[in-house]
Amino acid sequence: MEKTVLSELEKMACQVRLSVIEGTFNAGCGHPGGSLSAADVLAYLYFNEMRVFPSNEKSENRDRFVLSKGHAAPALYGVLALKGFISQEEIKTLRKVGSTLQGHPNIKTPGVDMSTGSLGQGISAACGMALAGKLDKRDYRVYTLLGDGEIEEGEVWEAAMFASSKKLDNLVVIVDNNNLQIDGTVEEVNSPYPIDEKFQAFGFEVINIDGHDFEQMEQAFAKARTVKGKPTAIIMKTIKGKGVSFMEDVCGWHGKAPDAEQYITAIGELRLRLAELEA
């Protein structure tokens, strides 16, 4: 990966993280932990992988993205603001009455391809979009991001069976494996491991990567494009709360907003990081 591209992606991801903190702080609630673990892949998808057109957002040829782990909406809104689908000012309206930015993604929000939030359902919708692409002989691709806790939902495996049975090679399922869910670690709660072998058994091409490494992402998504006759699953090892020191790998930051002091610390850390990247 070219250094300029890498540095640009790092900056974008940092700005997405700033949006996550800004949004959840102003809302006084929301899900920063799983938003921060997904910030890097969202920045990658929207700035180095997907064909999306903010000026023609409903273009039939656009690539689709379904945030199956809908609670990471603050990160999605961050990247949609950077892309120009929504304004930066709207981030502060997250979760407020009358806002475009619902607590979980809503199809009415510019740039959002599917309403999600109830875990396990987004991957099915992504399968439907991929199937429509095949039917209409369009070359768009469909990406969906799932949580590792989310894959405890049975519907995920119904969808996995379907994707592979219908040979949806235009579908990429990404699992944000930050290892934490509300009640504890995923092993403690109801272990979905080994995640890679499960998707393999369901007929997927499986790629394991570090979900905070853009070069590994580049290789994985490039490989996914070459896979024919079956869907691809990219299992990303991530850190929940990534980028904000006191939130990293702490279960309690799943569904809690920072208070004023924590907000200042978090924003400070991220701005410092951004300044370093821009230097």
Added chain:
Amino acid sequence: MEEKKVVKKATREGYAEALKELAQSPDVIVMDADLGAATKSLTFKKFAPERFFDAGIAEANMMGVAAGLATCGKTVFVSSFAMFATGRAYEQIRNSIAYPNLNVKICASHAGISVGEDGASHQCIEDISLMRSIPNMVVINPADVVEAKAAVLEAAHHEGPVYVRLGRLAIPTVFNESYRFRIGKGQVLAEGDDVTIIATGLMVDEALQAKDILAKQGISARIVNMATIKPIDKSLVIESAKKTGCIVTAEEHSVIGGLGSAVAEVLSEEYPTPLVRVGVDDTFGESGPAWELLKKYGLSAENIAKNAAIAIAKK
């Protein structure tokens, strides 16, 4: 005397007839969850095999896939038994289909206790209630094969999700081919002054028979077909209440949450009128031949007539 010849057909046959026509529309997709032979959705596969998808025994995913297809401009018909479509996949219908207001038409067969021998596990008597409470959802319960076909074709043109309730049992045909169905409009099938029987689904024919029973007792009953339970035809309900002063509802569904409840909501808020609800009385069904079950659970002309007299006494 020559016996009147009645054509008996299941409403799912009307679905099949409609699907045959819809196969001509390139944006229509049909999905089933391994019950295509029973729901009759396989008819579509015969005419447009490339646009029929079997999701296998996985209703939740089927609803989500249908939603995804609909976001890409498709009109998707999904079928299963009413129990599994509206019960098993309730939340997928709510969150993935109705909340984003997508063009998915849930055409579920084997509704009600007229499923018969399969028993209570398969006899869905809660589907209207479940579907009716979801925002954006239209709920239609056709009375016969003709209305079923018309309702499915109309559903294809409606923007947004629709639930069409279909049955397994061959039932008498009420309408002739010239019948025109409109979403949200009930019809007066027979005029009367003493009581209005508002019926839906297979209870419409029973209500027409109840009219004859009541006529022998000197009671004149107005018969209304209410295929669309949501949005309910409020003005027809109120007009009937004003005209006859009491109402009986009749449905092959729990008395909780279905047609009876919808009519009660309109009456209590807009024109309080004595009402008696005929339906499955908050109990599960059981195995047995369909017509025997319908009698046992009070879903018969005789029981409607009995309750009409009770409603009149409440005036």
